Amino acid sequence: xxxxxxxxxxxxxxxxxxxxxxxxxxxxxxxxxxxxxxxxxxxxxxxxxxxxxxxxxxxxxxxxxxxxxxxxxxxxxxxxxxxxxxxxxxxxxxxxxxxxxxxxxxxxxxxxxxxxxxxxxxxxxxxxxxxxxxxxxxxxxxxxxxxxxxxxxxxxxxxxxxxxxxxxxxxxxxxxxxxxxxxxxxxxxxxxxxxxxxxxxxxxxxxxxxxxxxxxxxxxxxxxxxxxxxxxxxxxxxxxxxxxxxxxxxxxxxxxxxxxxxxxxxxxxxxxxxxxxxxxxxxxxxxxxx
Amino acid sequence: xxxxxxxxxxxxxxxxxxxxxxxxxxxxxxxxxxxxxxxxxxxxxxxxxxxxxxxxxxxxxxxxxxxxxxxxxxxxxxxxxxxxxxxxxxxxxxxxxxxxxxxxxxxxxxxxxxxxxxxxxxxxxxxxxxxxxxxxxxxxxxxxxxxxxxxxxxxxxxxxxxxxxxxxxxxxxxxxxxxxxxxxxxxxxxxxxxxxxxxxxxxxxxxxxxxxxxxxxxxxxxxxxxxxxxxxxxxxxxxxxxxxxxxxxxxxxxxxxxxxxxxxxxxxxxxxxxxxxxxxxxxxxxxxxxxxxxxxxxxxxxxxxxxxxxxxxxxxxxxxxxxxxxxxxxxxxxxxxxx
Numbered sequence: 001x002x003x004x005x006x007x008x009x010x011x012x013x014x015x016x017x018x019x020x021x022x023x024x025x026x027x028x029x030x031x032x033x034x035x036x037x038x039x040x041x042x043x044x045x046x047x048x049x050x051x052x053x054x055x056x057x058x059x060x061x062x063x064x065x066x067x068x069x070x071x072x073x074x075x076x077x078x079x080x081x082x083x084x085x086x087x088x089x090x091x092x093x094x095x096x097x098x099x100x101x102x103x104x105x106x107x108x109x110x111x112x113x114x115x116x117x118x119x120x121x122x123x124x125x126x127x128x129x130x131x132x133x134x135x136x137x138x139x140x141x142x143x144x145x146x147x148x149x150x151x152x153x154x155x156x157x158x159x160x161x162x163x164x165x166x167x168x169x170x171x172x173x174x175x176x177x178x179x180x181x182x183x184x185x186x187x188x189x190x191x192x193x194x195x196x197x198x199x200x201x202x203x204x205x206x207x208x209x210x211x212x213x214x215x216x217x218x219x220x221x222x223x224x225x226x227x228x229x230x231x232x233x234x235x236x237x238x239x240x241x242x243x244x245x246x247x248x249x250x251x252x253x254x255x256x257x258x259x260x261x262x263x264x265x266x267x268x269x270x271x272x273x274x275x276x277x278x279x280x281x282x283x284x285x286x287x288x289x290x
Numbered sequence: 291x292x293x294x295x296x297x298x299x300x301x302x303x304x305x306x307x308x309x310x311x312x313x314x315x316x317x318x319x320x321x322x323x324x325x326x327x328x329x330x331x332x333x334x335x336x337x338x339x340x341x342x343x344x345x346x347x348x349x350x351x352x353x354x355x356x357x358x359x360x361x362x363x364x365x366x367x368x369x370x371x372x373x374x375x376x377x378x379x380x381x382x383x384x385x386x387x388x389x390x391x392x393x394x395x396x397x398x399x400x401x402x403x404x405x406x407x408x409x410x411x412x413x414x415x416x417x418x419x420x421x422x423x424x425x426x427x428x429x430x431x432x433x434x435x436x437x438x439x440x441x442x443x444x445x446x447x448x449x450x451x452x453x454x455x456x457x458x459x460x461x462x463x464x465x466x467x468x469x470x471x472x473x474x475x476x477x478x479x480x481x482x483x484x485x486x487x488x489x490x491x492x493x494x495x496x497x498x499x500x501x502x503x504x505x506x507x508x509x510x511x512x513x514x515x516x517x518x519x520x521x522x523x524x525x526x527x528x529x530x531x532x533x534x535x536x537x538x539x540x541x542x543x544x545x546x547x548x549x550x551x552x553x554x555x556x557x558x559x560x561x562x563x564x565x566x567x568x569x570x571x572x573x574x575x576x577x578x579x580x581x582x583x584x585x586x587x588x589x590x591x592x593x594x595x596x597x598x599x600x601x602x603x604x605x606x607x608x609x610x611x612x613x614x615x616x617x618x619x620x621x622x623x624x625x626x627x628x629x
Binding site for chain 1: 339361378387388392439
């Protein structure tokens with residue numbers, strides 16, 4: 001027994017450097033592929049206009065400047081766009097999580113007549129089965145009729161509706177994986193359904209909830225199409241629309257766009273890092289029983 | 291607390307799981323629902339807890355019909371087979387949970403958790419999480435959580451089935467002692483006839499959703515109502531011999547194995563013997579029948595040796611071979627004289 005362990009160990013030693021070298025190369029390639037555009041954007045945001053168009057481009061060494069950031073957030077109203085984006089994304093994420101989690105719990109735990117559990121779930125999913133642009137014109141007309149064009153409320157409503165199916169399906173899966181015994185024990189112990197949901201179930205699906213929240217937030221934060229259709233004034237314009245607006249007939253403000261886009265990355269990055277310890281568990285929840 | 295099942299039926303999409311069950315439990319009794327898996331015993335318990343709806347019939351607790359009373363208002367405590375400890379809470383929080391949802395003062399809560407923990411000897415575990423506990427310890431925590439709020443009755447769903455054999459016997463004794471101490475009505479579900487025999491004040495034997503017999507362990511053992519009960523209760527199981535229009539049942543301890551022929555003794559061959567330490571199980575073949583007999587520990591016989599069986603005729607049970615129902619004791623004699 002001891003000798004076979006030794007043999008296995010020594011075999012491992014031979015392979016480890018090679019394997020980790022391959023790992024390293026693959027990871028490096030992936031990182032370069034994923035981060036090169038981000039790097040390019042970041043450097044452009046700090047370059048003067050002259051350096052932006054220099055050929056060959058100064059890859060690493062240039063004179064950094066904050067003029068584009070000043071231009072974007074002081075001279076122009078990108079600060080306001082950022083605030084709108086934050087309000088819209090956070091509010092719609094919270095709404096989608098609250099409504100979607102309750103719906104998902106009901107679908108996962110209560111037996112509805114006429115096989116409605118399955119049918120309703122599929123119906124909810126089907127609202128995501130067509131291209132979003134199909135709904136753009138009807139939504140525009142509806143929002144016009146209820147006088148919500150150019151308001152943050154319009155975007156919050158649309159993003160909440162857009163994220164709901166995803167929340168329902170994700171959370172339904174997490175709930176279904178949770179043993180019923182725990183909730184039943186809570187009920188027998190004297191707690192109400194809602195109490196059991198809040199005190200027992202939700203703490204146990206926190207990783208799933210976190211993963212779902214990050215996803216909703218990213219979708220709402222980056223959404224462009226509806227924001228473009230439903231808002232035309234500074235009052236309710238989000239960052240993506242504001243950034244795209246710097247591409248005009250006469251000029252393309254690369255510096256301003258890069259500066260705004262670089263700032264736009266930060267909140268999502270911080271949020272994802274804060275929830276990182278839940279994210280991996282959340283995304284793999286249900287894959288392995290444990 | 292008295293509990294009454296009145297013609298309770300439960301169907302799951304056409305399949306009848308509990309069929310017209312009527313059962314009366316008196317205050318302070320320890321009732322065991324015994325039966326093989328799928329006999330409806332767990333469903334019965336869950337209906338009592340309010341975790342399962344009742345298709346028809348009534349469940350009455352202390353004279354009050356509780357069919358439509360939600361689980362949390364029935365004031366029953368349940369111990370689950372999986373223990374169902376809340377994994378994100380410490381043991382103290384787990385035990386204190388029923389008190390917390392009843393909005394008890396924190397100091398009061400802590401004191402009661404301490405008292406119950408002391409009673410079950412788990413004080414040293416209070417700050418740990420369930421996953422750091424062994425099976426036996428989790429079992430005690432589940433019990434503690436049930437006991438802490440002094441409910442009207444305890445419901446237990448195979449609480450010992452996840453423990454190893456030694457621990458199961460030990461916990462079985464402690465459960466019995468505990469129930470004696472608390473004097474609270476207990477409904478206990480198991481498929482283990484030994485648990486039923488040792489724990490129960492009365493046993494309800496179920497099969498395919500129907501109550502077969504509801505009586506004291508001793509009566510269940512000595513006077514089984516039908517072949518199913520006779521076979522299910524007792525280890526090793528009762529022997530059955532088909533004899534014309536009657537099935538004869540005889541328990542292993544009522545067959546005496548003789549190594550020398552005797553008048554009226556049945557001839558048989560030893561199939562195999564199993565020494566259990568304090569006794570020997572002798573597996574025998576006679577004609578087409580296989581029998582098991584209990585013999586003293588010093589009984590020795592080689593495979594295939596010829597032996598003679600003395601059967602205690604006054605201990606024989608007669609069953610209808612078709613329905614399995616118990617037949618009156620003198621039935622075969624009566625039919626003979628009728629002819």
